[in-house]
Amino acid sequence: MTNPKSKSAAKSKAAGAASLPELEPQMIPLNQLVISPKNVRKTPATEDQDAELYASIKETGLKQNLLVHKVGTKFHVHAGGRRLAALNKLAKDKIIKSNHPISCSIEDPDQAEDTSAAENMIRAAMHAADQFEAFAALRKKGRSEDEIAKRFGITNDLVRRRLKLASVSPDLMQIFREGEMSLDCVMAFTLTDDHARQVEAWEVVKQHYNPSPHSIRNHLTQKSYSGSSKLALFVGIDAYKQAGGSVIEDLFSERDAMHLEDPDLLEKLAMDKLQDLAEDATKTWKWAEACLDVDYDSFRPYGRVYPKPLDPDPELEAELAKLQERQDALESEYDEETWTEELQEEEQTIWARIREIEAIQEANVAYTDDDHKIAGCIVSISHNGEPRLETGLVKPEDIPKPVETAVQDDDEEGSSPQEGNSASGPAIELPASMSRPDVPLNATDAARKAQGLPRSLADDLRATRHQIIRAHLAADYGTAYDTMLYAMVTSVLGNYRSQSPLDLSLRPATTTASRETLKDTVAERMLEALNDGLNIAWLEAKAPEDLAQLSALPEPDKQALFAWCAAYALNQQLSNDTGASAVIEAIGSRLNVDVAACWRPTADTYWGRVKKDHALDMAKALIDDRWADDKSGLRKAEIAKAMEQAFCDTPQEAAGLTAQAAAKTSRWLPDGMVVGEEAANQAKLNSVEVDADTLPAFMSDAA
Numbered sequence: 150m151t152n153p154k155s156k157s158a159a160k161s162k163a164a165g166a167a168s169l170p171e172l173e174p175q176m177i178p179l180n181q182l183v184i185s186p187k188n189v190r191k192t193p194a195t196e197d198q199d200a201e202l203y204a205s206i207k208e209t210g211l212k213q214n215l216l217v218h219k220v221g222t223k224f225h226v227h228a229g230g231r232r233l234a235a236l237n238k239l240a241k242d243k244i245i246k247s248n249h250p251i252s253c254s255i256e257d258p259d260q261a262e263d264t265s266a267a268e269n270m271i272r273a274a275m276h277a278a279d280q281f282e283a284f285a286a287l288r289k290k291g292r293s294e295d296e297i298a299k300r301f302g303i304t305n306d307l308v309r310r311r312l313k314l315a316s317v318s319p320d321l322m323q324i325f326r327e328g329e330m331s332l333d334c335v336m337a338f339t340l341t342d343d344h345a346r347q348v349e350a351w352e353v354v355k356q357h358y359n360p361s362p363h364s365i366r367n368h369l370t371q372k373s374y375s376g377s378s379k380l381a382l383f384v385g386i387d388a389y390k391q392a393g394g395s396v397i398e399d400l401f402s403e404r405d406a407m408h409l410e411d412p413d414l415l416e417k418l419a420m421d422k423l424q425d426l427a428e429d430a431t432k433t434w435k436w437a438e439a440c441l442d443v444d445y446d447s448f449r450p451y452g453r454v455y456p457k458p459l460d461p462d463p464e465l466e467a468e469l470a471k472l473q474e475r476q477d478a479l480e481s482e483y484d485e486e487t488w489t490e491e492l493q494e495e496e497q498t499i500w501a502r503i504r505e506i507e508a509i510q511e512a513n514v515a516y517t518d519d520d521h522k523i524a525g526c527i528v529s530i531s532h533n534g535e536p537r538l539e540t541g542l543v544k545p546e547d548i549p550k551p552v553e554t555a556v557q558d559d560d561e562e563g564s565s566p567q568e569g570n571s572a573s574g575p576a577i578e579l580p581a582s583m584s585r586p587d588v589p590l591n592a593t594d595a596a597r598k599a600q601g602l603p604r605s606l607a608d609d610l611r612a613t614r615h616q617i618i619r620a621h622l623a624a625d626y627g628t629a630y631d632t633m634l635y636a637m638v639t640s641v642l643g644n645y646r647s648q649s650p651l652d653l654s655l656r657p658a659t660t661t662a663s664r665e666t667l668k669d670t671v672a673e674r675m676l677e678a679l680n681d682g683l684n685i686a687w688l689e690a691k692a693p694e695d696l697a698q699l700s701a702l703p704e705p706d707k708q709a710l711f712a713w714c715a716a717y718a719l720n721q722q723l724s725n726d727t728g729a730s731a732v733i734e735a736i737g738s739r740l741n742v743d744v745a746a747c748w749r750p751t752a753d754t755y756w757g758r759v760k761k762d763h764a765l766d767m768a769k770a771l772i773d774d775r776w777a778d779d780k781s782g783l784r785k786a787e788i789a790k791a792m793e794q795a796f797c798d799t800p801q802e803a804a805g806l807t808a809q810a811a812a813k814t815s816r817w818l819p820d821g822m823v824v825g826e827e828a829a830n831q832a833k834l835n836s837v838e839v840d841a842d843t844l845p846a847f848m849s850d851a852a
Contacts, residue, residue: 173254174214174252174253174254175252175253175254175255176250176251176252176253177217177224177250177251177253178248178249178250178251179236179237179240179245179246179247179248179249179250179251180247180248181222181223181224182215182217182223182224182226182233182236182251182253183223183224183225183226184225184226184230184233184234185217185218185220185225185226185227185230185261185265186225187218187225187227187258187261187262187265188226188227188228188230188261188265189262189265189266190230190231190265194231199231199234199235202231202232202235203235203238203239206232206235206236206239207239207244211232211236211251211252213229213232214229214252214253214254215228215229215232215233215251215252215253215254216228216229216253216254216256216261216264216265216268217253217254217255217256218255218256218257218258218260218261219255219258220258224253224255225261226253227256227261227262227264227265228261228264228265228268229268236249236251281311281312281314281315281317281322282315282322284297284308284311284312284315285312285315285316288312294308294309294312313339314335314336314339316339316342317335317338317339317344317347318338318344318347318348319344320344320348321335321338321347321348321351322335324351330351330360331362333361333362334360334361334362334365336362337362337363337365337366338350338351338365340366340397340408341397350365351365361805363779363805364775364779374408374409374412374415375407375408375409375787376396376407376408376409377407378786378787379530379531379532379533379534379786380415380416380419380441380530380534381407381409381415381534382533382534382535383419383422383530383534383535383536384415384418384419384422386407386409388418389409389411389414389415389418392414392418393411393414394409394410394411394414394415395409395410395411396408396409396410397410416441419441419530420439420441423439423440423441423528423529423530423536424439426439426528426536426538427439427528430525430526430528430538433521434521434524434525434526434540435521435522435523435524435525435547436525436526436544437525437526437527437528438525438526438527438528439527439528439529440527440528440529441529441530442529442530442785442786443527443529443539444603444757444758447527448527448539448542448605449580449603449604449605450544450545450580451542451543451544451545451580452542452543452544452545452548452577452578452579452580453541453542453543453577453578454516454520454523454524454541454543454575454576454577454578455541455578456514456515456516456520456541457514457515457516457517458513458514459513459514459515461510461513462509462513465506465509465510468502468506469503469506469507472499472502472503472506473503475499476496476499476500476503477686477689479492479495479496479499480686516540516541517575519575520541520575523543523547523548523549523575523577524540524541524542524543524547525542525543525544526538526539526540526541526542527539527542532752532753543577545580548577548579549577593725593726593727593821594727596725596820597820599763600759600760600763600820601759601760601761601762601763602758602759602763602819603758605758606755606758606759607723607821609666609754610723610755610819610821610822611721611722611723611726611821612666612667612721613666613667613670613672613748613754613822614721614722614723614744614748614821614822614824615719615720615721615722616667616670616672616673616676617671617672617742617744617747617748618719618733618736618737618740618742618824619672619676619716619717619719620672620673620675620676620679620716620747621675621737621740621741621742622712622715622716622719622736622740623675623676623679623712623713623715623716623717624675624679624712625712625740626708626709626711626712628736628739628740629711629712629715629716630708630711630712630715632715632736633711633715635732666754670747670748671746671747671748672747672748679709679713680713682709683706683709683710683713684702684706684709684710685710686698687699687702719733719736720733723820723821723822724821724822724823724824725820725821726821734824734825737824737825738824738825740824741825742824742825743824744818744822744823744824745798745815745816745817745818745823746798748818748822749793749796749797749798749815750792750793750796750817750818750819751793751797752786752789752790752792752793755819756788756789756790756792756793756796757785757786757789761785761788764788764789764792765777765780765781765788767792767817768780768792768795771810771813771814771817772795772806772810772814773810776795776806776810791804795814796814796815796817797815798815799811799815800814800815
């Protein structure tokens with residue numbers, strides 16, 4: 150039978166009109182179809198892409214013919230290989246039969262490669278905006294998210310995201326279509342369904358060079374709290390919702406995916422909860438106050454009392470002695486040939502229990518009844534959303550008056566100005582306003598005041614820097630030996646002309662106020678490792694046998710002990726302290742101490758405790774003005790968190806900084822923290838002169 154279409158095509162050709170080749174589709178059993186070696190697509194698609202195609206064919210059937218050519222009894226598929234694979238999987242899954250008829254167009258084998266190349270290369274991908282609107286159209290037809298997901302072989306979450314993107318203002322979507330906005334920016338606008346708010350945000354951020362998703366999110370959420378903020382964690386999302394609070398969710402953000410839009414309600418709920426905790430605290434303390442946000446300056450007006458050690462638990466003491474005895478026995482009996490896994494496990498168990506008991510003993514402290522009678526506490530929220538009680542605070546009016554004593558001789562040493570001699574009750578650390586006279590500010594203190602750097606933060610930075618240098622000194626016998634020798638000789642033979650870098654009485658630097666700051670730091674772990682390696686078994690022997698055993702120690706063991714003791718006595722300072730010791734700075738330089746690798750400024754340790762303007766000035770100087778301007782409207786706590794991310798050791802990943810900015814912020818340290826040449830430069834900027842002529846010769850060269 151003659152094909153009528155062929156007749157019409159012949160007529161057209163005869164008439165001289167242009168014509169397109171047409172192929173009559175034929176139904177071929179699936180089990181007669183195989184992939185052709187002439188199919189130009191060699192690199193497979195992703196599993197997700199194949200899953201979407203499989204789901205589409207399963208739900209809606211094959212919408213496009215396969216292009217094949219005959220080879221023997223089989224038909225080779227040179228265009229439609231992915232569709233063939235999906236059909237074979239449907240047959241394998243028993244959804245269709247192995248001989249299911251498939252619509253195919255048969256071509257000449259010589260055309261196979263040309264057709265395959267044309268089909269795979271001459272195609273235009275659907276614009277993302279069109280995809281979003283197509284999903285929205287299906288939703289309007291009554292299709293559920295689950296039905297749409299099954300139809301296209303994707304997850305419900307992906308459907309939900311595409312539908313969310315379809316809710317962005319049509320005006321903004323058109324800008325996206327025209328290439329004036331990135332897909333990431335479109336995602337940022339989904340934080341709100343309010344088209345007017347979306348457009349208003351775009352009008353603001355587009356004035357910046359290269360508007361970013363981050364700046365859009367900042368603008369849309371500047372009057373809200375993140376779901377990961379400490380207030381949200383403290384109150385709880387469910388409690389906030391039950392109180393009538395509204396929430397917006399960011400489906401495209403891995404962090405801060407939820408935002409609480411009613412800050413006043415959240416703050417009220419948090420304060421109510423804190424007030425309840427403060428009321429409970431007044432059952433123990435003389436007073437208790439609730440504060441939503443505190444920094445270390447909040448505690449400066451108060452004096453302090455500290456908990457005191459309690460009597461040790463006799464049972465724990467006995468257990469500890471028994472464990473140490475067994476540990477010593479295992480060490481003395483150690484033989485590599487006879488050592489077993491059981492003995493190794495026993496030793497590790499003993500070591501873990503000893504550490505556990507020591508931690509219990511260290512925590513075995515308590516305030517006295519006298520402390521509770523004069524002191525109070527401030528109840529606030531920690532950075533992880535847990536209640537935080539700052540206890541032992543004494544108001545100035547509650548500090549007992551000093552005891553009247555006889556006038557001391559002029560050369561008799563008086564009491565420390567830091568500790569109050571009360572008529573009765575506990576010893577009190579006086580507040581700064583009562584313990585330090587008003588004196589004119591020097592250049593360093595003036596600079597710190599301008600930055601909003603409180604004295605307590607300077608103390609913490611000083612203690613942190615001291616811990617880091619001490620850890621390096623304890624690991625370097627050569628520098629420790631020269632330093633100790635220098636301190637001894639200048640004291641004995643130098644007529645006290647030089648300021649000693651060490652306290653020759655071997656007393657540790659006072660770090661009481663900074664005790665929390667020094668916990669779980671890189672330097673603390675360094676010191677713990679060094680301490681664990683010290684050979685102190687000889688201390689158990691009685692005199693003078695202990696001296697004999699010490700003398701018999703291997704030289705490396707003696708050097709380790711010497712360096713540890715020298716570092717123990719190291720005095721603390723910031724390089725820009727008034728009267729800072731140039732020798733201590735030289736010690737740090739010789740040790741090649743990298744403070745930035747051991748400590749980074751976080752919201753808790755620095756940015757939350759300085760002035761907002763200081764943080765923004767640093768951002769402008771080291772990142773750029775636009776980044777700082779984006780943060781300028783945020784609350785101080787949010788700025789501190791942003792600065793923590795931008796000044797961590799991986800700011801490119803954490804804050805999206807450029808490599809150039811990250812190179813600066815990841816190494817930045819506050820004035821006085823750096824050791825070495827950079828410290829000297831900082832000291833010069835702060836008008837703290839370091840006279841190199843005062844350095845001993847051995848400090849000028851490497852050990």
